[in-house]
Amino acid sequence: MNIPMVKSEGVHKSFGSLEVLKGIDLEVQRGEVFCIVGPSGSGKSTFLRCINHLEKIDRGRLSVDGELVGYRQHGDKLYELKDRDAAKKRREIGMVFQRFNLFPHMTVLQNVMEAPVRVRKEPVAQVRERAMRLLDRVGLVGKADAYPRQLSGGQQQRVAIARALAMEPKLMLFDEPTSALDPELVGEVLDVMRQLAVDGMTMIVVTHEMGFAREVGDNLVFMDDGMVVETGRPRDVLNNPSHERTKAFLSKVL
């Protein structure tokens, strides 16, 4: 049986009285690049953060690789996961943030090595070797001993990708990974992501880069006001949107 990597059924999320997600239904298959687009405030990022339980959902069911996110089901009762168990599940999901969030007091290499050494308790030599391989993959071996502030935004984001990959995740979440970058630096980050897609990584990408979505994405959803408005092949949705709201949004960004 083929279990989807991510399955979301009627997911709701509110911050106080503000309902941010109003019933999200979608499935992400293994090895797929799944793009989420939509205007700001539409709940894209919040949904992404629900997937690795940085936010708790209020209603519905959300599962990763067949296991509920943040809860354990026993009979027909749900039990909240302990912090430690939730953390254990996050290890298998990599996340890349809009503002990189590298650890500024550590070198590039230390950034990449921190979690495998401290969380997975792997031997340092083994982690170092893997970290250098990953830095090579994102083209930054030469910067291993630099501090994040000495790097450009694009380089920082590539380090952030290597850092997430160091935990050998089965799923990568990208939260507007190029939105904070100078235009000329966007390409180098997208190149790394494109390569990752070719290597078969399952990726969910919240993005405003329609070109990337069209070229690399296998599936695309358009979200607005906490709901999935339209879903389909990126080419179809972007070229022939069937909803007014999608059309209105695309006419502004394309």
Added chain:
Amino acid sequence: MTQPLHTESIKAIPVRHRGRWVATAVIFVLVAMFINMAVTNPNFEWDVIAANLFNNMILRGVWATIWITVVAMIVGIILGVVLAVMRLSPNPLLSNVAYGYIWFFRGTPVLVQLIFWFNLAVLVPNISLGIPFGPTFVSWDTNSVITPFVAALLGLALNEAAYMAEISRAGIQSVDEGQVEASSALGMSRAQTMRRIVLPQAMRVIIPPTGNEVISMLKTTSLVSVVAMPELFYNTQQIYARTYQTIPLLIVASIWYLILTSVLTTGQFYIERHYGRGSSNEKPPTFLQRLRLNIFRFHSQPPTPPSSTLLDAHGGVR
């Protein structure tokens, strides 16, 4: 007609600061008057000051002052950081306990706390270890446990912890939330995140006010004289109570306090300089560097900044 090209470096007449010269003269006169008064006024009794500056009792007092400052600060900092982490904990019990602690120890004068600890025996004559409401295993006489040193330490350290907790909390909260998110996304536990990611970054904000606290603590130790702890001020009092040379001995004590705070101020400068790493590559000049720079300036040459500090402010990568 073509404009002449100005290729040579500018030699302009600098602005004259007349006000500065006047102020300098006024201050110079005032200082001269003060020094004259200090030297000619026999009541200063400089000979007594000189005779007592390295008096054995004074030196022992200096040592005790340093010792209690160090121990009280170490206990205060550790307890303070623990309280700050508790205060920010999602566990309401921990956070309220920390809040209550800070409320109490910041809300009562440290002098009162000192005397209170010293007189603990009146309230609790014996201190025992055992099962609550059950049998006791060992018991001590409170008066033998709470020596002047212990009373002083409890009073100063517990009070200091409340202030350090607030300083640490501000430091922890100054760290970008994204850092916590990134570490949780990597599967790090709350404790790991705090220890490995948040606290090292909070240090930059925590260190400067902590230096201030150390200096403040050094002087607050003089309060400990009320519980007969023989530190600098207590020993000074002991001497002038016998000899009635109050003023010269107070000057002796002040000289020592000034020496100690000067050493601490210098240390604070270098520690701050070290922890400034994260923010920029530019470091403030040390005293010697500043001196050198000022000497250059007197030669009316624009001082060339040490090039290494200005290069690479952004890594020179972009």
